[in-house]
Amino acid sequence: MIQSDKLNIDEKTLLETIDRISLQLDQFEYKMQSNLQVLILVGDTGSGKSTIFNFLCGAKFKYVITDDEEYLDLADKSDQYSEMNSGMKSVTKEPKYFYNETFNHLLIDFPGFHDTSGEISQLIIQMIFYKFITKSNVKIAYVLFHPQTNFISRGIALQQFIKTVFKEKNLEISKLALILNHYNENMKEEKLIINVQKQLKEVETVKHEWISVIRRINSPEKLNEIFSEENREKLWFELITVNEISFQPQFLPYSDRISTYITEKSDLILSLICQQMDYNLSLKNKEMNDEQFILLQSLIGSIQHILSTTPEQTEDWFNKFINVSLELSQTFHFENDIHEKSQNFLKIFNFFSFFSEFINGYSTFEKHCIQVQQKCTYFLESLQKKIELQRVNEEKLREKQSRIKAEQQFNTESQIRIQKEQMYAQEYENRIRYEQQLKMEQQLRTVLEQDKKGMEQQYKDYCEKSLQIQNNLQNLIQTEKVQKQQVELDLKRQLQDLQNKLNEMEQRRKEWLEHRANHPPHHGPHGPGHHGPPGHHGWFKK
Template identity: 80%
Template structure:
């Protein structure tokens, strides 16, 4: 796991800071889509900036007198107004907005740049301001406390604002609208403006044209006069004539902790990615199938391409490197916390990259990237060689296995062919036996047919003989009748003998028929028994 305790910043606070800034930017950009003019009120704490913002909105004031102090306060409270404070403590921590529909101007009350609300709040104020002035051309009205004819400390607050916020010679003081607040001397406005222009010219070349004056309120009567409807319209008309300016920031104050965070955490994340890629890919390379191997080679080529390229912005390189590393981990199910540790960092890193030239941590980050390029390139080259050797070894093993498999298949096919030949021979022998048995049966059938014909012929001959005998008997009987009377006694005796002989012959015939039927049945039974065998 990444050692969070080594990073000298609260990551949660930075993320909350980004969310606060993003919310302001989303609102600002939504207004910019409506083609509004932007007028930003800036100034140090206690300059009366929030009072002027409320006044331009149409607020009513009251003059409060206590035993300890006298101060202005809102006559009626409203969420649209900026909170006012009589002391030097800042009240406004985030911009307040008011849109003047008639003049099509978005008025923004910006928090003080030198408030004592802490570094994070100051960083938020500074970054929101930078984002606003770099996203569109804006008008800036700087509110400065000016109770006397001369600038206090030669306008040090105004010079500090110019030098802190803008690049050298990028902005002339004359391009800003100045609102001189709490003026209490007797100079007329025209004379005071001339005096201020002269003082400003000593600070910077150029005539300052946009100067407005707010007199000091010392009573309820002066309050009603100074913050009248007439003066409100007058001040609006003066401010809307200010020219829009495109600015370029110079420095980003209170950015040391961001630099420390980006430097240390980027180093940890990059080292972690290299170590985990080295460990996991070396561990996984032996267990990859063909599809995973092709995918791994593609991802390695992507990483090598990123490492070998020199992008215009190093943050783009880092984003691509992180994303490909995450894809690699997700694809091959590496057990790591790259995603957990990098997502918040990427959000912070990308958000502040807009100001990378003001945060030295981005320069240190480039050095880390160079080191990672060298380490990862060396590791990936070695890994590529290992993978190629492993794949070559696996290819040789695959070829050997295929050869063994082919030989085994050939052996199996030979055995199958031999078995088929044996089966064919067996079938041939069985067919020969069957034909032989069929032939024997045919011969037996022929013999039986011949025996049958012989027996039938014998029977026919016997029948013919019987008929012939019967015919002879009938002739004899006829003759005997003619001689009946002569030889009756002899004929009866002969007839009896002949009748007995005829019965005997009939018996023999029956016995012969029975014997022939019995022989026939026994022959059929024997033939059936033989076929059954």
């Protein structure tokens, strides 16, 4: 495992800072595509630089009075403004941007130099500044805390900035704009500027032209007077007249920690790669199959090709080497935690490579790469010989196995040939038996066909007789039906005749009874009511 704490650097924090700063640089390069001019505000922590940036951005201020202190603050908070702090701790950790459309200037509030945020933070701040002023011509305005007529401590902060950024006077310092902030004396602005120019001449050899003055604000009335719209526009006009600077850095301060990190981390990563490949591949090469052998030889060839070349970009060489080692570990399933750690290293390595000439660790890294070439070349050559020897032994073993396999195959083929001959004989007998069976089936089929024809004729005759019987039966049924209907009709007619006679007899009986009622009987010689012999009454008929 790679232990970053042994490298005496907070790698995680450094990576997070690089991510943030990379976004800032991308944002700066994007804005530079609009062909605008760049004005950078720089200055020591506590110089009032962020307050001046907010003033130039158009911010409104308020004067705050408490029991403990009086201070200036933003009237309206906004993300576009820089945070303000009256103390000596830097609040601005990353550049802030403001685009002035009227003057086509991009104003940048830059983090404070020489604050207490640590060497790495100062190194990052210095690198961002260098990248800004080397990617394009820029204007620089230095904000100096200047409450008195003379420079505090003989302007040590300004001198330190000049020595840090413009080593060996590779640039005329007079091209900087100087903003004297917090001036609190009664001397007029013109005289103060002349006085400051005289003091600067002790450091410079030419007259400093661009000097602006911002008075101290110690009351609400002073706030409205000094931070007026007129003074805002006046300060803008003074700053945009500053000459642009074409700059190339001569050294990078606070670079020892990064140099140590690159030296130690690169040596650690490269050594571990060699150790892991040597140990794991020496164990694995006896367990590999043919496919893995071919792949391993291909990967070894890739590594040897990488090691034998000297690319223009050392980080490209390193990245290829890391990728091949990762492919080896994935192919042959051994532990490899180098890839992620090396990616972190490469991210830091590439970020600082812009100023590699000022960081000794980059030249040391190249030496480590050469040492790795030597170590890995010896190991890979030895491994290649082992693989070739093992391949020869395996080839002999395969030939022996092939010979045994051929003999076994010959015996197997002989047995198969005998089995085939037996099978052919059996098939011949089966064929004869089949033909006999087929002949018998044909004879049986002929007999069945004849029986079928006789049965079909019988069935046909039976069907004809059955049809004739059905017809006769239907005729008989029809005849009987007709006769039955006739008999029913005769019976109905006879029944009707009888009914008619009964009705007629009933009618006559009624008439007789009615007649008798109307003509009582006379007593004759035969007694009362006797009119002669029965059956001779006039109402009865035979």
